[in-house]
Amino acid sequence: MAFMISQRAFIKLYLITMVEKHQEYGYQMLESMKGEFKSYGYVPPQSEVYRALHELVQEGILYRTKKLKGSDPRVDFQEIVLYHFTDGGADKAKLYKEQIKADLDRCLGILHKAEQDNY
Amino acid sequence: MAFMISQRAFIKLYLITMVEKHQEYGYQMLESMKGEFKSYGYVPPQSEVYRALHELVQEGILYRTKKLKGSDPRVDFQEIVLYHFTDGGADKAKLYKEQIKADLDRCLGILHKAEQDNY
DNA sequence: TAATGAACAATATGTTCATGG
DNA sequence: CCATGAACATATTGTTCATTA
Numbered sequence: 001m002a003f004m005i006s007q008r009a010f011i012k013l014y015l016i017t018m019v020e021k022h023q024e025y026g027y028q029m030l031e032s033m034k035g036e037f038k039s040y041g042y043v044p045p046q047s048e049v050y051r052a053l054h055e056l057v058q059e060g061i062l063y064r065t066k067k068l069k070g071s072d073p074r075v076d077f078q079e080i081v082l083y084h085f086t087d088g089g090a091d092k093a094k095l096y097k098e099q100i101k102a103d104l105d106r107c108l109g110i111l112h113k114a115e116q117d118n119y
Numbered sequence: 120m121a122f123m124i125s126q127r128a129f130i131k132l133y134l135i136t137m138v139e140k141h142q143e144y145g146y147q148m149l150e151s152m153k154g155e156f157k158s159y160g161y162v163p164p165q166s167e168v169y170r171a172l173h174e175l176v177q178e179g180i181l182y183r184t185k186k187l188k189g190s191d192p193r194v195d196f197q198e199i200v201l202y203h204f205t206d207g208g209a210d211k212a213k214l215y216k217e218q219i220k221a222d223l224d225r226c227l228g229i230l231h232k233a234e235q236d237n238y
Numbered sequence: 239t240a241a242t243g244a245a246c247a248a249t250a251t252g253t254t255c256a257t258g259g
Numbered sequence: 260c261c262a263t264g265a266a267c268a269t270a271t272t273g274t275t276c277a278t279t280a
Contacts, residue, residue, distance in 0.1 A: 014236070079259085081262085114132065115224075127271075145242070197279090243279105251270070
């Protein structure tokens with residue numbers, strides 16, 4: 001067992017939740033996380049977010065589609081990558097989240113213990 | 120700012136506290152931590168404990184002395200390395216602990232937020 | 239076995255660069 | 260600037276080996 005939860009796993013957890021909420025593409029998820037954690041001095045790096053998305057695809061939880069962002073293709077040709085749950089992906093995701101929950105609890109326990117033991 | 124506290128920093132925190140308690144040599148500290156965290160499924164690796172001790176020496180917080188473990192040198196020749204605070208080391212250690220405290224709080228906040236946001 | 243240390247291998251992460259619209 | 264991705268460099272770990280008594 002590792003010491004703390006990895007950043008990768010932590011980000012995947014948020015990505016899954018964001019896909020559940022149909023907040024569907026990478027840049028959006030990245031900016032969303034940046035905003036959420038700004039006050040904690042934690043800036044999730046772009047590379048990790050994309051790597052995490054790729055991993056979730058590798059693991060068969062998500063699949064990708066592409067579309068043009070704007071409604072009018074004459075104005076906005078920006079192609080974005082959307083992520084959705086595969087068949088069975090939602091279940092896998094649920095299982096994954098359960099495992100992460102246990103790990104988060106474990107980490108919270110360890111950190112809390114450290115505060116008790118050392119201060 | 121990093122995502123989570125590093126294992127290295129976490130171990131150093133415990134080492135400092137153990138030196139404060141005159142639990143003074145490496146192997147002893149290692150075994151102590153192993154015992155403390157057994158129920159968390161976390162096994163602090165030997166290499167990290169020694170590396171952390173070496174770093175604390177490099178940073179001028181601790182210094183080393185050696186002695187034979189047993190009281191009777193005819194029976195027990197095992198040489199052990201004892202760690203003590205240098206002049207000013209205790210103050211540096213106190214400062215270090217304050218910084219780690221802030222980081223522990225920050226990590227607890229992040230993990231707690233993750234549980235609220237995703238479950 | 240207790241005790242310390244170093245070497246080596248694998249991962250995880252951070253930073254920078256590249257691309258296109 | 261938005262959006263995605265890859266490359267590169269470094270830091271952090273985990274595992275194994277070496278040594279002494």
